[in-house]
Amino acid sequence: ETGVTQSPTHLIKTRGQQVTLRCSSQSGHNTVSWYQQALGQGPQFIFQYYREEENGRGNFPPRFSGLQFPNYSSELNVNALELDDSALYLCASSASGTTVGEQYFGPGTRLTVT
Amino acid sequence: RKEVEQDPGPFNVPEGATVAFNCTYSNSASQSFFWYRQDCRKEPKLLMSVYSSGNEDGRFTAQLNRASQYISLLIRDSKLSDSATYLCVVKGYKLSFGAGTTVTVRA
Numbered sequence: 506e507t508g509v510t511q512s513p514t515h516l517i518k519t520r521g522q523q524v525t526l527r528c529s530s531q532s533g534h535n536t537v538s539w540y541q542q543a544l545g546q547g548p549q550f551i552f553q554y555y556r557e558e559e560n561g562r563g564n565f566p567p568r569f570s571g572l573q574f575p576n577y578s579s580e581l582n583v584n585a586l587e588l589d590d591s592a593l594y595l596c597a598s599s600a601s602g603t604t605v606g607e608q609y610f611g612p613g614t615r616l617t618v619t
Numbered sequence: 620r621k622e623v624e625q626d627p628g629p630f631n632v633p634e635g636a637t638v639a640f641n642c643t644y645s646n647s648a649s650q651s652f653f654w655y656r657q658d659c660r661k662e663p664k665l666l667m668s669v670y671s672s673g674n675e676d677g678r679f680t681a682q683l684n685r686a687s688q689y690i691s692l693l694i695r696d697s698k699l700s701d702s703a704t705y706l707c708v709v710k711g712y713k714l715s716f717g718a719g720t721t722v723t724v725r726a
Contacts, residue, residue: 538714547623547706547716548663561713595662607653608714610662 508532509598509611517617518586526581526614530598536560537579538608539571542593554579555601583616591618620645623709625717632697632724639693640720642707651710652683654692656703657719663706666692697724 508531518524530537536555540548550563554573568584577598583590593615597608625642632638644652652669667674669681669690680693690709694701704719 540716545718547718550713550715553713563713607665607668610664612662 509596509609511594511596511611511614513614514612515615515617517619520586520588520618522586523582523584524586524616526583526594526596526616527578528581528596528598528611529578530596531609534598534600534609535577536599536601537573537577538597538599539579539581540595540597541565541590542595542613544592548595551581586618588618591616621717622646622715623707623717625707625720627718627720629721629723632722634697634699634724634726636697636724637693637695638697638722639691640705640722641689641691642717642720643687643689644707644709644715645688646709646711646715647685647688649709649711652681652690653708653710653714654679654681654690655706655708655716657706658703663716666705694722697722699724699726 510529512527538553539551542548552562553560557573570582573579593613595613597610599608654666655663656666657663667676669683673682678695682691702724704721706719707717709715
């Protein structure tokens with residue numbers, strides 16, 4: 506196990522609602538990245554947080570937002586949910602100074618939007 | 620054009636066989652390259668980094684061809700436990716993942 510935890514494990518929401526997903530990074534890691542993985546696809550980069558600041562963003566609309574807390578845990582918020590937001594949401598933590606391709610993923614939150 | 624493209628497979632091979640597959644990437648400025656492994660309904664895990672000179676890790680060999688912008692992974696002496704989806708990952712300002720190549724090793 507990587508030590509990265511996510512909650513909840515599964516979630517069902519209705520179109521138009523808002524959702525908050527949570528991630529606790531591995532001890533000693535100060536960087537958290539969020540990914541969306543649709544069925545049959547690879548993870549798509551949403552954004553990254555480093556020391557509580559957004560530090561890079563992928564091609565996702567502003568209704569995807571996040572936070573990182575002083576203990577380096579993180580939240581992903583999605584407003585105005587759409588059916589296409591149904592996916593596995595993964596967070597990954599890493600330590601600055603290490604090989605940045607080496608990220609440790611949590612088990613993910615499976616979001617279903619109906 | 621996708622940033623990272625992979626043959627989705629599936630590659631269905633017997634135990635002990637050798638299997639190899641490639642991925643191509645579009646950004647010539649990409650800095651680093653990796654293979655991740657993802658088991659069914661699990662999170663991705665780093666399998667190995669890919670170096671310009673090519674590198675081995677046990678039964679796994681990775682190659683990088685910058686001129687042609689492709690990366691390969693070869694698995695020798697396949698084990699049942701090698702059954703998984705292998706994700707090609709390219710680093711620019713972010714990590715870009717391919718959709719994965721599925722490998723099934725049968726007894």
